[in-house]
Amino acid sequence: MKVEVINLRRHFGRTRAVDGVTFSFESGQVFGFVGPNGAGKTTTMRILATLDEPTAGNAYIDGYSVVENPERARKRIGYMPDNLPTHRDISVHEYLEFFARAYGIHNPHRRKVVESVEEFTNLIGIREKMLVALSKGMKQRVSLARALIHDPPLLIMDEPAAGLDPRARIELRELLKVLAREQKKAVLISSHILTELAEICDGAVIIEKGRILRAGTLEHIMHGDGGAKHRTMIIRPARDVEVLAKAMLEMPHVEDARIVGEHVEADVSGDAETCCDLLAELLKREFRILEFKQRQADLEQVFMSLTTGEVQ
Amino acid sequence: MTAVPNRFTRFVERTDDRMNPVVVRDLRQAVTGRQLSSVLILFLLVQLMLFGLMAFSQNVDELRGGRSVFGGLCMVLVITTVLVMPIIAASRFSFERSKEDMDLLLVTTLSARRVLWGKINAAMLATLMIFGAFTPFLSLTYLMRGIDLPTIFATLVGVAIMSYVCTIYAVSVACCGRNIITRFFAGVFMLGGVMIGMGMTIGFCGAMAIRGVSVLVDAGFWAATFMIGMFTFMVVVAAYAVGLDSLRPSGVRRTASEHMAYKQRQAYQRRRAAKALVSPEAETAMRMSDRVALDMELEPATVQMLREQGVSPDDQPPPTPATPADESDAAPNAPQQRYEGTPHRA
Numbered sequence: 001m002k003v004e005v006i007n008l009r010r011h012f013g014r015t016r017a018v019d020g021v022t023f024s025f026e027s028g029q030v031f032g033f034v035g036p037n038g039a040g041k042t043t044t045m046r047i048l049a050t051l052d053e054p055t056a057g058n059a060y061i062d063g064y065s066v067v068e069n070p071e072r073a074r075k076r077i078g079y080m081p082d083n084l085p086t087h088r089d090i091s092v093h094e095y096l097e098f099f100a101r102a103y104g105i106h107n108p109h110r111r112k113v114v115e116s117v118e119e120f121t122n123l124i125g126i127r128e129k130m131l132v133a134l135s136k137g138m139k140q141r142v143s144l145a146r147a148l149i150h151d152p153p154l155l156i157m158d159e160p161a162a163g164l165d166p167r168a169r170i171e172l173r174e175l176l177k178v179l180a181r182e183q184k185k186a187v188l189i190s191s192h193i194l195t196e197l198a199e200i201c202d203g204a205v206i207i208e209k210g211r212i213l214r215a216g217t218l219e220h221i222m223h224g225d226g227g228a229k230h231r232t233m234i235i236r237p238a239r240d241v242e243v244l245a246k247a248m249l250e251m252p253h254v255e256d257a258r259i260v261g262e263h264v265e266a267d268v269s270g271d272a273e274t275c276c277d278l279l280a281e282l283l284k285r286e287f288r289i290l291e292f293k294q295r296q297a298d299l300e301q302v303f304m305s306l307t308t309g310e311v312q
Numbered sequence: 313m314t315a316v317p318n319r320f321t322r323f324v325e326r327t328d329d330r331m332n333p334v335v336v337r338d339l340r341q342a343v344t345g346r347q348l349s350s351v352l353i354l355f356l357l358v359q360l361m362l363f364g365l366m367a368f369s370q371n372v373d374e375l376r377g378g379r380s381v382f383g384g385l386c387m388v389l390v391i392t393t394v395l396v397m398p399i400i401a402a403s404r405f406s407f408e409r410s411k412e413d414m415d416l417l418l419v420t421t422l423s424a425r426r427v428l429w430g431k432i433n434a435a436m437l438a439t440l441m442i443f444g445a446f447t448p449f450l451s452l453t454y455l456m457r458g459i460d461l462p463t464i465f466a467t468l469v470g471v472a473i474m475s476y477v478c479t480i481y482a483v484s485v486a487c488c489g490r491n492i493i494t495r496f497f498a499g500v501f502m503l504g505g506v507m508i509g510m511g512m513t514i515g516f517c518g519a520m521a522i523r524g525v526s527v528l529v530d531a532g533f534w535a536a537t538f539m540i541g542m543f544t545f546m547v548v549v550a551a552y553a554v555g556l557d558s559l560r561p562s563g564v565r566r567t568a569s570e571h572m573a574y575k576q577r578q579a580y581q582r583r584r585a586a587k588a589l590v591s592p593e594a595e596t597a598m599r600m601s602d603r604v605a606l607d608m609e610l611e612p613a614t615v616q617m618l619r620e621q622g623v624s625p626d627d628q629p630p631p632t633p634a635t636p637a638d639e640s641d642a643a644p645n646a647p648q649q650r651y652e653g654t655p656h657r658a
Binding site: 007015046051058067071079085087094097101104106107108146150177 | 325328329334336337340341344345413415416417418419420421422443525574578581
């Protein structure tokens with residue numbers, strides 16, 4: 001199952017909410033959608049969920065156009081908006097049962113489906129509770145359960161972690177991992193909590209003022225085109241930090257080396273192969289190395305450097 | 313022995329599956345909620361009070377007390393079922409539409425028409441409960457004399473029909489409008505229409521209470537009913553059509569003109585891409601074109617032109633990713649970076 005968004009545009013009068021967005025991802029991947037408020041994330045997601053129509057361009061879910069074939073595309077989508085609408089006088093179980101009916105799932109299969117979804121999202125204990133009485137975290141669980149009720153291959157999640165406490169966030173992250181890795185669902189997720197995205201996403205799109213600023217794997221996003229040209233390596237020797245720092249400064253491709261606590265931080269110009277050669281050279285010189293790793297660029301830093309924070 | 317309950321269970325389950333999910337949910341909510349029970353209790357209290365007041369103030373010797381009581385009770389029934397219940401149904405639906413709930417409903421496989429009819433029928437079923445509460449008082453008016461059973465039955469059928477019509481109208485109008493101004497006007501239209509409906513129903517009930525079923529054999533009555541009925545039918549159908557169109561998700565809501573404009577834009581992009589393939593600046597232009605262009609179906613003339621130039625129509629150069637720095641200088645239609653996904657993790 002592949003999701004393709006092709007040159008998507010959505011204009012509201014003179015405002016170009018989405019302006020030529022193109023990206024794709026497939027089953028088993030968690031794909032992040034990052035951008036400041038008003039960047040066009042929700043509009044793109046609503047178009048994908050067949051709730052809005054593009055001014056131009058198209059999007060395909062498993063080959064079905066969301067414009068030309070919305071009914072077929074809809075069957076493949078589980079849409080989770082940023083907050084669950086509060087219903088009065090309806091319990092969690094009744095709510096899920098209603099959506100199972102709405103997706104045309106008949107009894108006795110419906111009973112099994114609702115129960116299995118409640119079990120998966122850990123709602124069994126609160127199934128008879130009224131929706132209005134639920135906490136934000138529980139509501140998000142119900143919302144996820146509702147999106148999963150017809151077992152869609154694509155999940156579209158708009159800010160699912162917003163307003164959740166750390167425990168609920170971790171639980172949601174674990175659920176998403178299971179959905180993508182084990183159940184092979186494609187997950188498109190927008191979030192402001194970039195550290196969360198960095199942990200679960202395989203790829204991401206950074207969008208601002210309706211246009212894509214950077215797209216690709218997280219590696220690509222953090223280091224730009226063609227992989228990293230400059231890397232900061234963190235090396236922790238068993239002893240003689242100063243000797244190691246001095247030795248590193250004399251090595252080719254090492255632009256700078258500095259002592260930070262018990263580590264040496266070295267700026268290396270080159271690719272992964274260069275780093276391997278560097279480690280081999282250090283071992284050859286009989287340095288006792290406890291740790292040798294690359295410092296990961298922070299997605300938040302990349303986001304801040306790419307975006308201007310302007311809105312249309 | 314076990315076959316009978318199994319068959320019965322299957323029948324019940326099949327019937328349950330065939331029911332409109334919106335009706336099931338709304339009725340459950342209505343029954344467990346306070347709104348319907350409040351209306352029912354209030355209705356019963358008013359009926360009881362009115363019944364008591366009118367019954368004890370009648371001159372029993374006239375033997376026509378039932379008709380007056382029936383007229384009074386009908387007023388209460390009409391106000392409740394033709395005015396209050398449709399307005400409650402419409403306002404609930406309008407409130408529901410203002411939240412994201414309707415979006416969630418429209419991304420299911422339920423059609424907009426089923427959603428709308430579900431809302432209408434759920435409201436009507438709740439209204440039928442009011443009719444149910446009215447029945448004991450009716451039997452009392454018959455016992456008080458002055459009114460016959462066919463008149464009572466015909467009046468009830470007339471009020472039920474008008475209640476259904478007003479519910480369809482009110483719920484349909486409640487679908488219209490996306491911002492506060494259009495919603496305000498939709499509300500005014502809804503209220504006006506329902507008030508007119510209530511006026512017509514009161515007129516009908518009055519005629520029935522005074523003349524009885526004999527009014528049904530009057531040609532003048534049918535002529536007036538036909539004219540009013542036709543006008544009402546047209547108004548309700550128009551409201552229904554507009555409401556349904558407003559309720560539909562965008563993918564299906566596209567009007568003919570919008571659809572045409574969308575198609576023209578798509579065709580323009582294809583033409584632009586086709587030009588890029590055959591012109592000397594093909595490569596540059598193709599880089600400026602988008603992915604839609606690559607998925608195009610070339611026109612036969614273009615394919616012929618390409619063959620004459622020795623180019624296979626399938627040989628399309630890949631789009632070049634633009635860096636963010638380039639994009640600021642690029643044309644409005646410059647391509648965005650395209651992410652092709654990563655291999656699955658183990």
